[in-house]
Amino acid sequence: KTYHVAVVGATGAVGQKMLETLEIKNFPIKKLKLLSSSRSAGTKLKYKDDIYTVEEATPESFEGVDIALFSAGGSVSKRFAPEAVKRGAVVIDNTSAFRMDEDVPLVVPEVNEEDIQLHKGIIANPNCSTIQMVAALKPLDKKYDLKRVIVSTYQAVSGAGTEAVNELKDQAQAFLAGEDLTANLLPVKGEPNHYPIAFNALPQIDVFQENGYTYEEMKMINETKKILHKNSLNVAATCVRLPFFTSHAESVYVELGKSDLSVSVIQEELAKANGVTLKDDPTQQVYPTPLDAAGLPDVFVGRIRKDLDHDNGFHLWIVSDNLLKGAAWNSVQIAESLVKHNWL
Numbered sequence: 001k002t003y004h005v006a007v008v009g010a011t012g013a014v015g016q017k018m019l020e021t022l023e024i025k026n027f028p029i030k031k032l033k034l035l036s037s038s039r040s041a042g043t044k045l046k047y048k049d050d051i052y053t054v055e056e057a058t059p060e061s062f063e064g065v066d067i068a069l070f071s072a073g074g075s076v077s078k079r080f081a082p083e084a085v086k087r088g089a090v091v092i093d094n095t096s097a098f099r100m101d102e103d104v105p106l107v108v109p110e111v112n113e114e115d116i117q118l119h120k121g122i123i124a125n126p127n128c129s130t131i132q133m134v135a136a137l138k139p140l141d142k143k144y145d146l147k148r149v150i151v152s153t154y155q156a157v158s159g160a161g162t163e164a165v166n167e168l169k170d171q172a173q174a175f176l177a178g179e180d181l182t183a184n185l186l187p188v189k190g191e192p193n194h195y196p197i198a199f200n201a202l203p204q205i206d207v208f209q210e211n212g213y214t215y216e217e218m219k220m221i222n223e224t225k226k227i228l229h230k231n232s233l234n235v236a237a238t239c240v241r242l243p244f245f246t247s248h249a250e251s252v253y254v255e256l257g258k259s260d261l262s263v264s265v266i267q268e269e270l271a272k273a274n275g276v277t278l279k280d281d282p283t284q285q286v287y288p289t290p291l292d293a294a295g296l297p298d299v300f301v302g303r304i305r306k307d308l309d310h311d312n313g314f315h316l317w318i319v320s321d322n323l324l325k326g327a328a329w330n331s332v333q334i335a336e337s338l339v340k341h342n343w344l
């Protein structure tokens with residue numbers, strides 16, 4: 001069986017990776033429709049051997065579509081996802097528009113694939129920094145009952161889109177040429193203050209909430225509990241933007257429901273987990289870095305250490321390509337599950 005697939009936001013950083021992933025996975029496509037805002041309509045994009053012209057999304061664009069992958073920002077999803085569902089499509093949405101809605105499954109297939117079947121037309125793809133963390137923590141939760149998570153992130157600029165990638169390039173060139181740096185975008189487009197990202201670290205990703213945490217931090221906290229079906233889990237997050245292009249890295253401290261565990265049993269669980277690659281050998285200086293992970297679909301874990309004061313505590317270093325497993329790859333995996341299990 002083959003499917004009519006639409007990609008909304010096809011010209012964006014994630015949209016492009018969605019097309020690449022559909023092609024790599026040879027997704028059974030009968031008809032492909034590439035959609036965007038009016039600004040990018042008319043752009044020509046290649047898929048396999050064909051050139052497609054990107055069309056402006058309208059409610060009617062979704063007539064006959066079976067699966068619609070959305071990654072064009074929350075407001076586009078809010079406007080068009082219900083229109084797509086009304087016309088019979090199943091939407092896989094990569095924005096935060098519907099993630100916390102009760103009726104919308106929030107899915108990382110290695111973690112909670114079975115939630116997909118509860119969908120009422122929309123399935124949400126979690127935030128990139130959440131996806132890689134829960135993919136690595138789920139095997140530990142299953143076996144040893146996760147109690148607490150404290151995460152600090154080291155996030156790539158591509159998480160903030162192509163404009164942020166260009167801002168880093170421009171600032172890096174200016175800095176090396178001895179010129180003044182201009183910052184117009186980061187940490188958050190539309191906020192009053194902007195700070196240079198080149199040769200810097202910005203402890204703000206997305207807007208501040210009333211409780212002093214940023215929206216990115218609250219996404220990690222709330223989405224982790226929802227995906228793991230664990231409201232009792234203690235989660236705290238600090239999210240930081242760093243000047244590299246691809247892959248998010250995370251320093252994660254966990255407390256488990258079992259004491260007296262060794263590093264090797266944690267390594268063993270992670271080594272056999274789906275979608276996770278263990279890269280952990282301090283004797284050989286082996287650990288994952290953002291550059292190594294870029295372009296690969298796996299979640300990489302290293303630097304696993306036992307906490308020195310808490311017998312049930314461990315520290316992990318988790319790295320994954322934010323545009324692949326963090327976005328496009330996970331979305332296409334959800335589409336594959338829908339098709340494989342006949343959950344459309």
Ligand code: 11C
Binds near residue numbers: 155159
């Ligand atoms: C970032 N994690 O790195 C964000 C991007 O909710 O899907 C993803 C935003 C989202 O800036």
